[in-house]
Amino acid sequence: MDLEQAAGFVLEEGKRYGIDSFDLIATDSEDIGIEVFKGRIVSTETSRSRGVGIRVLNNSRPGYSYSERFSKEALSQMVRDAMDQTEITDPLDMELPGPKPLAEIDLKHYNPALEKLDFAWMREQGLALDHASWESDKRVENVPHVGVGKSSTQSLIANSKGVFVKKDSNVAYLGTGLVVVESDIKKMGSYYRSGRDISQFDPSYIAKEAAHRGTELLGAKPLPSGVYTIVLGNRISPQIFGMFSSPYFADAVQKGSSRLVGKLGNEVASPILSIYCEAHTPDYPGSRLVDAEGIPTSARTKVLENGVLKSYLYNLESAKRDNVSPTGHGVRSYSGRAGTSFSNMIVPLGTKTKDELLASDSHCIFVTKLEGGAGCSAVSGEISIGIQGIYYKNGKPEHAVDRITMNTNYFDLLHKIQGISNEYSDSYSSIKVPDILISEIHVAG
Amino acid sequence: MNQSNIETLIDAGKKRKADFVEIYEEESRNSSISLRDQKIEQSLAATDYGIGIRLVYGTDVLYAYTSNDDQQHLLSLIHLLADSRGEVANGSSAFTLPGDVAKYSFSKNIHDPRKVPPFRRLELLQKADSVARKVSSKIIQVGVSASDIVTNVLIANSEGLWVEDLRVRSRFFLSVTAENKGERFVASESPGALKGFEFFEGLPVEDIAQKAGERALFMLDAGYIEGKKMPVVMGNGFGGVIFHEACGHPLETEAIRKKSSPFVGKLGESIAQSCLTAYDDGTIEEQYGSLKVDDEGMPTQKTLLIENGILKAYLADRIGSMETGSARTGSGRRESYQYAPVSRMRNTYIEAGKDSLEEMFASVDFGLYAKRMGGGSVNPATGEFNFAVEEGYVIRNGKISEPVRGATLIGKGHEILPKISMVGKDLELAAGTCGASSGSIPVTVGQPSLKVDEILVGGR
Numbered sequence: 001m002d003l004e005q006a007a008g009f010v011l012e013e014g015k016r017y018g019i020d021s022f023d024l025i026a027t028d029s030e031d032i033g034i035e036v037f038k039g040r041i042v043s044t045e046t047s048r049s050r051g052v053g054i055r056v057l058n059n060s061r062p063g064y065s066y067s068e069r070f071s072k073e074a075l076s077q078m079v080r081d082a083m084d085q086t087e088i089t090d091p092l093d094m095e096l097p098g099p100k101p102l103a104e105i106d107l108k109h110y111n112p113a114l115e116k117l118d119f120a121w122m123r124e125q126g127l128a129l130d131h132a133s134w135e136s137d138k139r140v141e142n143v144p145h146v147g148v149g150k151s152s153t154q155s156l157i158a159n160s161k162g163v164f165v166k167k168d169s170n171v172a173y174l175g176t177g178l179v180v181v182e183s184d185i186k187k188m189g190s191y192y193r194s195g196r197d198i199s200q201f202d203p204s205y206i207a208k209e210a211a212h213r214g215t216e217l218l219g220a221k222p223l224p225s226g227v228y229t230i231v232l233g234n235r236i237s238p239q240i241f242g243m244f245s246s247p248y249f250a251d252a253v254q255k256g257s258s259r260l261v262g263k264l265g266n267e268v269a270s271p272i273l274s275i276y277c278e279a280h281t282p283d284y285p286g287s288r289l290v291d292a293e294g295i296p297t298s299a300r301t302k303v304l305e306n307g308v309l310k311s312y313l314y315n316l317e318s319a320k321r322d323n324v325s326p327t328g329h330g331v332r333s334y335s336g337r338a339g340t341s342f343s344n345m346i347v348p349l350g351t352k353t354k355d356e357l358l359a360s361d362s363h364c365i366f367v368t369k370l371e372g373g374a375g376c377s378a379v380s381g382e383i384s385i386g387i388q389g390i391y392y393k394n395g396k397p398e399h400a401v402d403r404i405t406m407n408t409n410y411f412d413l414l415h416k417i418q419g420i421s422n423e424y425s426d427s428y429s430s431i432k433v434p435d436i437l438i439s440e441i442h443v444a445g
Numbered sequence: 446m447n448q449s450n451i452e453t454l455i456d457a458g459k460k461r462k463a464d465f466v467e468i469y470e471e472e473s474r475n476s477s478i479s480l481r482d483q484k485i486e487q488s489l490a491a492t493d494y495g496i497g498i499r500l501v502y503g504t505d506v507l508y509a510y511t512s513n514d515d516q517q518h519l520l521s522l523i524h525l526l527a528d529s530r531g532e533v534a535n536g537s538s539a540f541t542l543p544g545d546v547a548k549y550s551f552s553k554n555i556h557d558p559r560k561v562p563p564f565r566r567l568e569l570l571q572k573a574d575s576v577a578r579k580v581s582s583k584i585i586q587v588g589v590s591a592s593d594i595v596t597n598v599l600i601a602n603s604e605g606l607w608v609e610d611l612r613v614r615s616r617f618f619l620s621v622t623a624e625n626k627g628e629r630f631v632a633s634e635s636p637g638a639l640k641g642f643e644f645f646e647g648l649p650v651e652d653i654a655q656k657a658g659e660r661a662l663f664m665l666d667a668g669y670i671e672g673k674k675m676p677v678v679m680g681n682g683f684g685g686v687i688f689h690e691a692c693g694h695p696l697e698t699e700a701i702r703k704k705s706s707p708f709v710g711k712l713g714e715s716i717a718q719s720c721l722t723a724y725d726d727g728t729i730e731e732q733y734g735s736l737k738v739d740d741e742g743m744p745t746q747k748t749l750l751i752e753n754g755i756l757k758a759y760l761a762d763r764i765g766s767m768e769t770g771s772a773r774t775g776s777g778r779r780e781s782y783q784y785a786p787v788s789r790m791r792n793t794y795i796e797a798g799k800d801s802l803e804e805m806f807a808s809v810d811f812g813l814y815a816k817r818m819g820g821g822s823v824n825p826a827t828g829e830f831n832f833a834v835e836e837g838y839v840i841r842n843g844k845i846s847e848p849v850r851g852a853t854l855i856g857k858g859h860e861i862l863p864k865i866s867m868v869g870k871d872l873e874l875a876a877g878t879c880g881a882s883s884g885s886i887p888v889t890v891g892q893p894s895l896k897v898d899e900i901l902v903g904g905r
Contacts, residue, residue, distance in 0.1 A: 034529075037703060040505065041505060041530075042504070042505055042506065043505070043506045043507070043508070043785070044505075044506070044507040044508070044526060044529050044530070045507075045508045045509070045785070046508075046509045046522060046525055046526060046529075047509060047510045047511065047783065048510075048511040048512070048513060048518075048522075049495070049510070049511070049512055049783060050512055050513070051512065053491075062487075062488075063488060063489075064487055064488065064489040064491075065489060065490055065491045066489075066491040066492075067491065067492050067494075068492065068493050068494045068495060068512040069492060069494045069512065070512075070513070074492060074494075077492070078491070078492070081490040081491065084490065084563070085488035085489065085490060085563060086488075087563070087564075088478075088485060088488055088563045088564050088567050089485040089488050090484040090485050119528070119529035123529075142703070142704050142705060142826070144703040144704070144705040144826060177826075179705070179826050179827070186826065186827045186828075187827060188824055188826050188827055222901075225671070225672050225673050254482075255481055255482045255586055256482075256585040256586035256622055256624065257586060257622065259627060259629060335491065335493075337486070337487040337489070371822075371824075371829055371830075371831040371855055372820075372821060372822035372830075372831040372832075373822075374819050374820035374821045374822060374831060374832060374833040374853075375819070375831065375832075375833035375851070375852075375853040375903065376833075377631060379622060379629050379631045380628070380629045380630055380631060381629075382850070382851045384833065384851045384852060384853040384903050384904075385831065385853060385903070386829070386831045386853065386855035386903065402829075403855065403856070403901055404901075405672055405853050405855060405901065405903025405904075406903075407669070407672060407851060407853075407903050407904055407905045442672065442904075442905040443672075444671075444672020444673055444901065444902065444903045444904055444905075445672075445673075445901070
């Protein structure tokens with residue numbers, strides 16, 4: 001049974017059991033990839049994974065189940081499992097949507113040329129990248145990670161009201177992680193390219209960039225504890241903004257997990273900051289014409305504009321609770337419950353260069369690396385995290401820094417944003433945030 | 446999968462000149478129920494199923510996985526893998542498994558969760574929610590979930606191994622959010638065990654909820670510690686996450702074989718003070734990270750990692766053993782059929798020592814008592830780690846003083862180990878989830894209370 005047949009069977013089973021309302025999400029993915037270590041292909045992987053997940057609303061009571069088996073018996077059992085769950089769940093005030101016309105945009109999520117990429121191509125690229133990584137700098141001591149691969153995915157969303165949307169996508173990647181050493185100090189530099197334009201996959205460039213990311217931190221030393229101006233580099237700012245995306249979800253606001261409760265229309269950030277969700281930008285990984293619950297998406301949702309909170313992001317359940325229209329931000333995998341997510345989180349570019357931001361204070365830390373996110377909480381807003389980067393004095397780089405921590409609160413940080421650069425990082429990411437200048441950040445060293 | 450199908454697949458791999466062929470079949474029945482906002486947020490029962498095929502040439506690993514058990518499809522994956530190396534078929538004779546399947550199953554005390562109706566778990570969640578909310582009107586949200594998974598694993602390989610292992614694990618998760626004038630603090634608890642529904646029946650839910658609620662409330666009003674290097678006394682139990690991350694991962698042969706660990710070449714050398722002895726033990730009864738056999742089919746064992754400060758062993762899977770020369774330790778683990786196994790920890794802990802908590806406090810003029818740790822992570826190649834402190838207190842003049850929030854500990858594992866100078870008597874273990882190259886797996890971390898002479902504490 002293929003994906004479409006499985007979805008069709010589940011739709012029929014749902015009707016046969018007389019379920020009031022239900023929807024399903026199904027995916028079928030194929031991946032191949034290799035890892036190279038010291039000139040050898042040490043690992044080769046190929047996979048075919050698929051699954052279908054159903055959400056039923058029986059007398060308004062929800063029940064979830066999924067199956068990775070596509071036999072009639074397994075899929076029928078899945079429907080019964082979901083029905084069984086509805087015996088204990090609380091009623092949910094929610095209605096599934098009917099089919100609606102979607103925007104006619106080619107999101108460029110599928111490149112047929114990628115289907116021709118085989119193990120021979122991966123071997124050639126992987127070995128070239130491994131070689132280039134070792135040769136990229138004389139201080140390279142080890143290259144523990146070199147990987148090449150591609151994946152293609154079919155996904156399908158359907159419901160009992162007639163929504164039936166299929167999507168094909170694929171993507172390839174090539175990247176390295178290397179260790180550089182100088183005077184017993186080791187630093188790691190990594191750089192991965194991914195996307196559908198493999199003309200961008202230049203092993204020599206990738207290796208050099210990874211080496212640069214490692215070597216620029218060699219000779220690092222701590223700074224005295226104090227209050228500093230910092231610039232979150234455009235590789236780092238998406239990580240911070242990504243960790244704190246959930247406070248903008250209506251679901252989190254309604255359930256007490258967001259400090260943005262009651263703040264709609266209020267200034268919650270520096271007036272130079274805007275955050276948009278853009279769903280129709282071609283070749284961005286988060287772009288989608290319809291969300292995971294069958295709601296058409298919008299090209300742009302203004303979440304934060306000039307520092308003022310304009311909108312929360314809604315899925316079906318949270319929209320009904322606030323008595324507003326869903327904004328097309330429902331998200332779900334076949335094995336999970338429906339949640340909320342940005343499609344692509346975009347902070348618009350500013351006008352200054354990164355160097356201009358770094359010169360805006362006599363002492364400035366340019367952050368290029370975060371050490372884990374365990375000290376960050378989207379509920380409290382707490383940020384307590386190790387950082388590494390470059391210390392700038394009067395706009396000039398003085399020395400690399402490590403063994404220091406940054407301590408602040410995300411909701412305070414938003415007000416302290418003083419500048420936004422005119423450049424995104426080149427990573428294939430659904431979060432685009434330029435370099436961000438922030439004043440008065442506690443640093444411990 | 447029946448014997449004939451397994452033998453055909455192994456034979457196909459051997460015909461393509463693989464030195465070693467392994468078939469891994471897994472079917473899991475998992476259920477979970479979660480309550481938030483005093484409503485059932487999700488109730489789920491579902492089936493995971495898939496097959497992993499590993500061909501090994503020398504120490505090169507070729508891995509395929511699929512959730513489609515069609516025999517021709519599985520054969521096509523073997524040929525695809527072999528084709529990727531340009532290996533042509535030779536004429537080896539048909540492979541036969543020499544013996545009967547060895548079957549491991551639940552202990553007699555297991556209450557099979559597949560036979561427990563969902564409402565039994567619901568009662569547990571409602572009780573926890575009710576107790577936590579009664580702690581204070583400042584408790585604005587409670588999230589509770591109960592989940593269990595029963596997994597039947599079949600592992601067969603070209604060396605004639607053929608085992609089945611029926612596994613069951615259960616986990617309870619509680620988070621309590623307190624709020625005051627816009628400030629929020631979340632306290633959480635997440636016990637787990639290698640047990641069935643009897644785990645939930647014996648769980649002191651009211652006590653867990655009461656303590657989490659009180660902690661959320663208490664820490665809500667905590668200030669911040671001034672960030673700098675200082676002595677730190679770490680609490681027992683989940684405090685062991687620091688050893689797990691900073692030292693455990695770099696001792697896995699997955700890091701050693703790629704020379705991506707500060708402990709490469711250090712076997713037999715002193716890497717810590719003599720007060721420190723540490724184990725990784727997969728055999729502890731009912732602990733969350735325990736296994737009868739690892740995911741390569743090898744019985745697990747108790748592995749002495751560090752004895753009185755001397756590095757004694759690495760944690761080795763099949764490939765790591767071949768490449769490093771270390772004996773296999775029953776540490777080959779994977780999240781599911783979607784991952785090839787690599788060396789991973791099971792239940793990792795520092796052994797109890799001789800010092801009392803009071804003696805540790807008394808030795809500190811100014812420092813931090815990190816009573817409860819949050820999560821953390823490490824870069825094994827550089828040893829750089831970070832940990833969040835969920836519940837902390839200033840130690841002033843040898844006594845516990847005011848509570849502090851938002852503290853982070855950072856450093857390098859191999860540099861911190863020698864700075865552990867006191868080890869307490871109060872060893873405690875705690876369940877956790879560990880993420881690495883073969884996925885997220887259940888583990889146990891643990892330690893007695895201990896003192897680190899100096900570490901950088903992030904604060905304000």
